[in-house]
Amino acid sequence: xxxxxxxxxxxxxxxxxxxxxxxxxxxxxxxxxxxxxxxxxxxxxxxxxxxxxxxxxxxxxxxxxxxxxxxxxxxxxxxxxxxxxxxxxxxxxxxxxxxxxxxxxxxxxxxxxx
Amino acid sequence: xxxxxxxxxxxxxxxxxxxxxxxxxxxxxxxxxxxxxxxxxxxxxxxxxxxxxxxxxxxxxxxxxxxxxxxxxxxxxxxxxxxxxxxxxxxxxxxxxxxxxxxxxxxxxxxxxxxxxxxxxxxxxxxxxxxxxxxxxxxxxxxxxxxxxxxxxxxxxxxxxxxxxxxxxxxxxxxxxxxxxxxxxxxxxxxxxxxxxxxxxxxxxxxxxxxxxxxxxxxxxxxxxx
Numbered sequence: 001x002x003x004x005x006x007x008x009x010x011x012x013x014x015x016x017x018x019x020x021x022x023x024x025x026x027x028x029x030x031x032x033x034x035x036x037x038x039x040x041x042x043x044x045x046x047x048x049x050x051x052x053x054x055x056x057x058x059x060x061x062x063x064x065x066x067x068x069x070x071x072x073x074x075x076x077x078x079x080x081x082x083x084x085x086x087x088x089x090x091x092x093x094x095x096x097x098x099x100x101x102x103x104x105x106x107x108x109x110x111x112x113x114x
Numbered sequence: 115x116x117x118x119x120x121x122x123x124x125x126x127x128x129x130x131x132x133x134x135x136x137x138x139x140x141x142x143x144x145x146x147x148x149x150x151x152x153x154x155x156x157x158x159x160x161x162x163x164x165x166x167x168x169x170x171x172x173x174x175x176x177x178x179x180x181x182x183x184x185x186x187x188x189x190x191x192x193x194x195x196x197x198x199x200x201x202x203x204x205x206x207x208x209x210x211x212x213x214x215x216x217x218x219x220x221x222x223x224x225x226x227x228x229x230x231x232x233x234x235x236x237x238x239x240x241x242x243x244x245x246x247x248x249x250x251x252x253x254x255x256x257x258x259x260x261x262x263x264x265x266x267x268x269x270x271x272x273x274x275x276x277x278x279x280x281x282x283x284x285x286x287x288x289x290x291x292x293x294x295x296x297x298x299x300x301x302x303x304x305x306x307x308x309x310x311x312x313x314x315x316x317x318x319x320x321x322x323x324x325x326x327x328x329x330x331x332x333x334x335x336x337x338x339x340x
Binding site for chain 2: 003018021022047048050051057066068069070072073078080081082088095
């Protein structure tokens with residue numbers, strides 16, 4: 001049972017990819033990509049979790065106390081930053097696609113030229 | 115490919131992924147266990163170097179060079195978004211206020227809330243950046259708060275005022291200067307956590323403002339010339 005938590009990120013990733021596969025709207029697809037990417041946040045935090053431990057900030061606790069793994073938390077921060085910028089870039093592309101082609105339905109964007 | 119065919123391909127791939135993922139997790143250490151060898155080493159290093167917030171210590175001291183890469187990804191993405199959203203031929207940009215739009219008709223309560231929250235949010239953002247080495251927070255988080263804060267003016271219904279308080283050239287130069295400062299700090303003085311937090315905070319804030327400014331222009335000002 002103790003490994004069940006590791007399966008949650010896999011499930012979130014599959015849900016996100018399912019959303020992208022069945023998407024009929026590019027904005028929806030970008031949001032689904034964010035969902036799929038959030039699986040990596042959960043995976044990192046699950047790996048770093050430690051029972052009965054607190055946040056790795058020692059402003060108000062003794063440096064000997066148990067804390068969760070700070071490395072994966074720092075990686076999660078990196079992950080969130082990169083994810084947010086990629087989302088911004090993809091939404092910018094979506095704006096241009098909508099202006100040039102008049103649609104944001106991926107199925108109607110088969111060819112490269114209108 | 116038909117939606118049905120696409121779904122079948124997804125189901126096959128998803129099933130394969132699920133099997134591999136489950137097999138991959140079987141031999142991982144128990145969830146919530148106490149075996150975190152790298153974590154323990156970073157904690158003792160962070161405490162030895164007087165950075166109580168271990169996350170900041172990792173990002174700006176122990177892994178500062180990696181954060182340089184992350185920072186440049188952020189800058190490249192923001193730059194790319196701005197380039198993609200630039201005006202093109204057959205489009206013309208209307209200057210904000212060309213129609214003499216005043217502040218929009220919004221409830222007074224909303225307007226007052228926006229203007230009241232603006233200074234509070236700015237101070238909170240500066241606090242999150244400045245205290246990043248001591249308490250949860252840091253340049254990335256505080257930068258986002260700072261960049262979002264000035265858009266409270268827009269939420270209060272006053273786009274012309276927002277356009278006045280965020281002159282784009284200033285933020286473009288700010289972004290470049292902050293990115294340059296961060297590169298110098300990461301290469302020459304990694305471990306100056308507070309200074310690096312400040313550089314990152316300035317850069318993230320400027321990037322957020324620039325990208326949002328471009329989105330606003332697209333939504334509010336750019337028109338296809340007929």
